[in-house]
Amino acid sequence: STGAVKMQPKAEELKFVTKNDGYVHIHPSSVNYQTRHFESPYLVYHEKIKTSRVFIRDCSMVSVYPLVLLGGGQVHTQLLRGDFVISLDDGWIRFVAASHQVAELVKELRCELDQLLQDKIRNPSMDLCMCPRGSRIIGMIVKLVTTQ
Numbered sequence: 001s002t003g004a005v006k007m008q009p010k011a012e013e014l015k016f017v018t019k020n021d022g023y024v025h026i027h028p029s030s031v032n033y034q035t036r037h038f039e040s041p042y043l044v045y046h047e048k049i050k051t052s053r054v055f056i057r058d059c060s061m062v063s064v065y066p067l068v069l070l071g072g073g074q075v076h077t078q079l080l081r082g083d084f085v086i087s088l089d090d091g092w093i094r095f096v097a098a099s100h101q102v103a104e105l106v107k108e109l110r111c112e113l114d115q116l117l118q119d120k121i122r123n124p125s126m127d128l129c130m131c132p133r134g135s136r137i138i139g140m141i142v143k144l145v146t147t148q
Contacts, residue, residue, distance in 0.1 A: 008036040016043055016056070019092050024048065027055035042067055042093075064095055065145050068106055075110045077103040109144075112137050 011033050015023045026033050027049070038061045046058035068075060068086060076087045077097070084103040087094045097103035116137050120126055128134035 011036065016041075018048075018054075019089065021048070021054050024054045024056050026059060027057040030057050030059060032059055032061075040064065063145075063148060065106075065148050067093070068095065069110050069113060069141060069145075075107045077107050109137070109140060113141065 011028075012025070014036060015025050018024050026035075040061050040063045042062050042064070043056070043059045044062050045056035045060075048054060048056050068088065071088055071093075073089045076091070077100075078085050078087065079100070084097040084100045085094050086097055086103050086106055097106065116128065116134055120128060126134075128138060
C-alpha cells in the first residue's frame with residue numbers, strides 16, 4: 001500500500017498567529033528558527049519586528065497551564081456548545097476544560113495566585129513559601145505544571 005506522509009514544515013514556512021498582526025514567523029536569527037515542531041501551539045516572545053514580513057525573536061514555547069495561570073488579562077469560564085471553555089484575552093485564546101469543575105478550579109487558582117502576588121507587592125518581605133496560603137498555592141501550581 002502507498003500513501004502520503006505528512007512532512008514537518010520547513011523553517012521558513014512555519015508561522016504563528018497573533019491577535020493584532022495576523023501571521024508572524026520566527027526570525028532566522030532566533031535559536032528556535034530551525035525548530036519545526038513545538039509540543040504546544042503557543043509561544044511567548046520578547047521582540048516583534050517587521051522587515052519583509054513580521055518576525056518574532058527571543059521566543060519560547062509555553063504550555064496551556066502556565067499560559068492560563070501566568071498570562072495577562074482576566075480568565076473567564078463559560079459553557080459553549082456543551083463544552084466548558086476557559087478563555088483569556090477577551091476570548092481570543094480559548095481552551096476546552098475536561099469538566100465545569102476543572103474550569104472553575106483553574107480560574108480560582110489563577111485568582112488566588114493574582115491575590116497572592118498583590119499581597120507580595122504590598123509586603124515585599126513576605127516569604128511566599130513560608131506562609132501557609134502561599135505555600136499551598138505555589139505547591140499546587142508546581143504540581144499542575146509539572147504533571148500536565
